[in-house]
Amino acid sequence: MTALLTIIVLVFILVAIWQMVKIFDLAQAKSENSQVATDKDNTINAYLMMAFLAFIYIITIVCFVKWGDLPLISNSASEHGPGFDNLMIITFVILFIVQTITQFLLHYFAYKYKGEKGRKALFFADNNKLEAIWTIIPVIVLSGLIIYGLNTWINIMGVDESDDPLVIELYAQQFNWKARYGGNDNTLGKANVRLIDIDRANILGLDEADPNAQDDIITTELHLPVGKPVLFKMRSQDVLHSAYMPHFRAQMNCVPGMITQFGFTPTVTTADMRQTPQIIKKIENINKIRVENSKPLIAKGEEALEPYEFDYLLLCNKICGKSHYNMQMKIVVETQEEYDAWIAEQKKFKNSLIN
Amino acid sequence: MSAHADNHAHDDDHGHHHKETFVTKYIFSQDHKMIAKQYLITGTIMGVIGVIMSMMMRMQIAWPEEPNVLFEALLGKWAPDGVMDADIYLALVTIHGTIMVFFVLTAGLSGTFSNLLIPLQIGARDMASGFLNMISYWLFFLSSVIMVISLFVEAGPASAGWTIYPPLSALPMAQGGSGMGMTLWLVSMAIFIASSLLGSLNYIVTVINLRTKGMSMTRLPLTIWAFFVTAIIGVVSFPVLLSAALLLIMDRSFGTSFFLSDIFIQGEVLHYQGGSPVLFEHLFWFLGHPEVYIVILPAMGLVSEIMATNSRKPIFGYRAMIASILAIAFLSTIVWGHHMFISGMNPFLGSVFTFTTLLIAIPSAVKSFNWLTTLWKGNLQMNPAMLFSIGFVSTFITGGLTGIIMGDSALDINIHDTYFIVAHFHLVMGISALYGMFAGIYHWYPKMFGRMLNKNLGYIHFWITAVCAYGVFFPMHFIGMAGLPRRYYTNSNFPLFDDLANVNVIITIFALIGGIVQIVYLYNFFGSIFFGKKTIQNPWRSTTLEWTAPIKHIHGNWEGEIPHVHRWAYDYSKPGHDDDFVPQNIPLKDGEEELQH
Numbered sequence: 001m002t003a004l005l006t007i008i009v010l011v012f013i014l015v016a017i018w019q020m021v022k023i024f025d026l027a028q029a030k031s032e033n034s035q036v037a038t039d040k041d042n043t044i045n046a047y048l049m050m051a052f053l054a055f056i057y058i059i060t061i062v063c064f065v066k067w068g069d070l071p072l073i074s075n076s077a078s079e080h081g082p083g084f085d086n087l088m089i090i091t092f093v094i095l096f097i098v099q100t101i102t103q104f105l106l107h108y109f110a111y112k113y114k115g116e117k118g119r120k121a122l123f124f125a126d127n128n129k130l131e132a133i134w135t136i137i138p139v140i141v142l143s144g145l146i147i148y149g150l151n152t153w154i155n156i157m158g159v160d161e162s163d164d165p166l167v168i169e170l171y172a173q174q175f176n177w178k179a180r181y182g183g184n185d186n187t188l189g190k191a192n193v194r195l196i197d198i199d200r201a202n203i204l205g206l207d208e209a210d211p212n213a214q215d216d217i218i219t220t221e222l223h224l225p226v227g228k229p230v231l232f233k234m235r236s237q238d239v240l241h242s243a244y245m246p247h248f249r250a251q252m253n254c255v256p257g258m259i260t261q262f263g264f265t266p267t268v269t270t271a272d273m274r275q276t277p278q279i280i281k282k283i284e285n286i287n288k289i290r291v292e293n294s295k296p297l298i299a300k301g302e303e304a305l306e307p308y309e310f311d312y313l314l315l316c317n318k319i320c321g322k323s324h325y326n327m328q329m330k331i332v333v334e335t336q337e338e339y340d341a342w343i344a345e346q347k348k349f350k351n352s353l354i355n
Numbered sequence: 356m357s358a359h360a361d362n363h364a365h366d367d368d369h370g371h372h373h374k375e376t377f378v379t380k381y382i383f384s385q386d387h388k389m390i391a392k393q394y395l396i397t398g399t400i401m402g403v404i405g406v407i408m409s410m411m412m413r414m415q416i417a418w419p420e421e422p423n424v425l426f427e428a429l430l431g432k433w434a435p436d437g438v439m440d441a442d443i444y445l446a447l448v449t450i451h452g453t454i455m456v457f458f459v460l461t462a463g464l465s466g467t468f469s470n471l472l473i474p475l476q477i478g479a480r481d482m483a484s485g486f487l488n489m490i491s492y493w494l495f496f497l498s499s500v501i502m503v504i505s506l507f508v509e510a511g512p513a514s515a516g517w518t519i520y521p522p523l524s525a526l527p528m529a530q531g532g533s534g535m536g537m538t539l540w541l542v543s544m545a546i547f548i549a550s551s552l553l554g555s556l557n558y559i560v561t562v563i564n565l566r567t568k569g570m571s572m573t574r575l576p577l578t579i580w581a582f583f584v585t586a587i588i589g590v591v592s593f594p595v596l597l598s599a600a601l602l603l604i605m606d607r608s609f610g611t612s613f614f615l616s617d618i619f620i621q622g623e624v625l626h627y628q629g630g631s632p633v634l635f636e637h638l639f640w641f642l643g644h645p646e647v648y649i650v651i652l653p654a655m656g657l658v659s660e661i662m663a664t665n666s667r668k669p670i671f672g673y674r675a676m677i678a679s680i681l682a683i684a685f686l687s688t689i690v691w692g693h694h695m696f697i698s699g700m701n702p703f704l705g706s707v708f709t710f711t712t713l714l715i716a717i718p719s720a721v722k723s724f725n726w727l728t729t730l731w732k733g734n735l736q737m738n739p740a741m742l743f744s745i746g747f748v749s750t751f752i753t754g755g756l757t758g759i760i761m762g763d764s765a766l767d768i769n770i771h772d773t774y775f776i777v778a779h780f781h782l783v784m785g786i787s788a789l790y791g792m793f794a795g796i797y798h799w800y801p802k803m804f805g806r807m808l809n810k811n812l813g814y815i816h817f818w819i820t821a822v823c824a825y826g827v828f829f830p831m832h833f834i835g836m837a838g839l840p841r842r843y844y845t846n847s848n849f850p851l852f853d854d855l856a857n858v859n860v861i862i863t864i865f866a867l868i869g870g871i872v873q874i875v876y877l878y879n880f881f882g883s884i885f886f887g888k889k890t891i892q893n894p895w896r897s898t899t900l901e902w903t904a905p906i907k908h909i910h911g912n913w914e915g916e917i918p919h920v921h922r923w924a925y926d927y928s929k930p931g932h933d934d935d936f937v938p939q940n941i942p943l944k945d946g947e948e949e950l951q952h
Binding site for chain 2: 010014017018021034035036037041042044045046048049052055056059060063067068084087088091092094095098099102103105106107109110113114115116119120121122123124125126127130131134135138139142145146149150152153154156157158173174192193194196198205234237238239240242244246247249250251252253255256257258260282285286289290293305308310313315316317318319320321322323324325326328
């Protein structure tokens with residue numbers, strides 16, 4: 001019924017628009033009903049062009065002011081993060097300048113040179129000098145961006161084995177994550193999904209005969225010691241997933257049949273991150289929204305939403321099926337002592353098997 | 356200037372010798388003008404489906420898991436009590452992408468205008484092969500029908516994203532949509548590719564062989580250059596997608612392991628061994644990236660032509676425009692890896708693809724500056740087509756600039772597959788190409804239907820659409836930078852993103868208004884076929900040959916001899932002439948020099 005009413009309302013609106021247009025048509029000079037723009041149309045649309053330019057500027061400013069300082073952009077929690085953020089900011093400044101100027105020229109020209117009967121346009125078909133200028137300027141700017149960008153990319157992707165990184169496997173399956181630590185020897189045991197034995201609780205397919213696998217530790221939370229380089233080895237057992245850790249400016253796909261890797265060094269513990277002004281402000285805001293959203297729930301007799309506390313997150317960021325939207329794992333960055341205490345509590349692989 | 360094509364053989368059989376029945380005229384027509392209209396109307400219908408899908412997705416994102424009458428009415432069992440199911444959300448994502456990219460912006464845009472304009476603007480009686488042209492359309496129609504039928508499959512339509520990455524798309528146990536739905540998707544796309552190839556071959560042959568006397572390559576309107584190069588890219592890259600689709604069909608149905616290896620799903624190990632999903636990604640994007648240029652180049656061509664006509668000025672830098680089209684076409688085939696920076700591909704390859712990708716910004720910048728200069732000191736006629744052309748340049752710049760961020764492998768790490776990329780490509784290829792298409796429709800509607808579209812409805816259509824396009828996609832960049840992944844059915848499991856919910860509501864409201872206002876356009880389009888004001892011969896006072904052909908469509912395009920061409924397509928406001936335009940078929944005056952463009 002509602003749908004029908006909506007349709008009827010829409011039809012009425014359309015009829016109204018049509019009528020308005022008809023009146024508009026009739027109001028125009030009688031001979032000028034050719035549906036080709038007249039000087040009056042040119043003028044009206046020229047002014048609208050300037051208004052539209054203002055709209056673009058306003059929406060740009062509003063977006064940057066209201067949402068441009070999201071903690072995710074400014075608060076990185078990894079060693080390479082600031083490099084990434086700087087590149088982002090520099091690129092943004094350049095784009096912002098280009099965008100502001102070109103949009104101005106486009107809309108201003110549309111306004112300034114609106115058509116008038118009897119005026120003739122300038123016959124200006126070519127100018128090699130001008131074209132050379134606007135080929136060379138982008139070449140220079142882009143060369144700078146390419147060199148800077150590639151430098152950053154190589155920094156991020158280069159894995160320095162001599163740092164003796166903590167090796168952790170990220171294991172993806174529909175629709176959850178597991179982490180596997182190498183144990184005391186910091187070496188991951190061999191594994192293949194063909195070795196999965198659910199009955200014996202060998203859920204990641206570790207090679208039970210491999211001595212390196214015996215002390216491996218499988219967890220459902222990712223704990224990282226602060227300041228220690230980490231090298232992630234990614235695996236997936238079913239479809240493509242992507243391990244996305246936005247706070248660390250880190251992401252890599254998990255591909256069935258192959259091991260991918262990504263390394264970074266976390267620099268801020270979860271506890272410290274919760275104390276940064278941006279995060280405090282963000283969390284306050286989020287909790288205010290959650291209180292607001294809880295009101296209708298309470299009215300219905302349901303439980304209110306829990307207050308939120310900040311945690312780093314690992315999200316799945318490659319479409320992977322029905323529950324893709326809820327495939328996440330908590331990441332905890334903590335001091336070495338806290339990490340050691342936590343890892344000591346976890347079960348070793350050989351002890352977790354069911355015989 | 357001596358590449359005069361020989362048209363004599365064709366000259367003899369023009370016109371009205373053989374009788375046309377209803378079927379040969381309106382259904383199995385071999386006339387390029389009718390086929391263009393068929394493409395346009397089929398594309399429009401698919402577009403309506405695609406837009407309705409996007410509006411449903413936006414409503415789900417803004418008001419997640421809330422009952423909605425529209426869902427209940429349109430989704431049936433997929434929306435019990437009006438609450439959208441998570442599976443169907445992914446299906447909407449997938450089919451919306453597929454329909455808009457291939458069925459609307461490839462076939463609907465390129466199919467319509469290549470067919471309409473190539474013979475008319477180069478001075479040919481018809482396409483090189485009218486029969487292949489007809490087959491091409493009907494294969495497209497068939498693939499559209501199959502795609503629509505796939506929406507009604509029991510287990511759901513394809514829902515692995517329009518990129519259909521295996522193993523998700525290959526394994527029916529991974530998701531409902533990877534069963535019959537995906538089979539139909541693949542069949543439909545295979546037929547679509549066949550259609551596209553037949554069309555492209557026809558366009559290439561026609562442009563090379565059937566130009567009228569005097570129509571050298573450097574006198575071609577930029578529309579024709581754009582269609583020509585687009586067709587070449589299509590011929591180069593579409594077969595690769597076809598092979599990817601065929602190999603995927605083999606993996607799905609015949610147990611091969613091209614893309615699959617070491618899979619454990621739903622409690623069992625599958626037999627696949629040795630394949631790689633990354634191989635599929637390479638094959639897919641070898642088409643997938645050129646595809647965005649297949650979409651945008653024709654729009655660029657249309658916009659160049661419309662801008663020159665309505666500015667009453669020559670297009671600025673005609674040769675640079677052609678050179679940049681060619682540069683874009685070449686580069687487009689060696690940048691596909693920028694979709695795969697974090698796919699597990701060697702990071703060194705990522706560096707190479709970053710380099711080639713950012714290079715594309717150069718010809719794109721040249722084109723943009725040339726359009727700006729075309730407006731400078733013009734005498735702008737603000738017809739709806741012109742407004743859409745200006746809108747095109749605006750969204751192309753806004754969306755194109757963020758490409759410099761996406762194409763930078765280092766920056767891509769953190770914004771890959773977030774809403775940032777959704778905003779980027781919707782602006783630069785979605786909205787821009789749609790604007791190009793609308794511009795083309797408003798401009799050539801009189802040529803297609805012999806009547807004019809109502810300009811005031813056109814103004815309403817443009818301005819509301821323009822505001823909504825920015826309202827939807829500009830804020831979307833920012834929720835992407837905040838880390839919000841795309842293709843999430845709901846964000847309510849991530850309190851971290853709670854403060855972005857209101858942005859999503861704003862975006863959805865703009866999207867709904869922008870979607871609904873398209874009804875004004877549809878009304879104008881279909882109404883004017885019957886009730887529009889009758890057009891005059893050359894309503895926009897344009898120089899190109901199509902406006903010398905009679906308003907009433909005749910088979911063979913021109914009665915009598917085909918006009919000969921004596922000048923380039925952009926003699927607007929040329930000094931020494933009284934009128935502010937000189938059609939291409941007017942001989943040079945005594946002592947007049949053709950511009951050394």
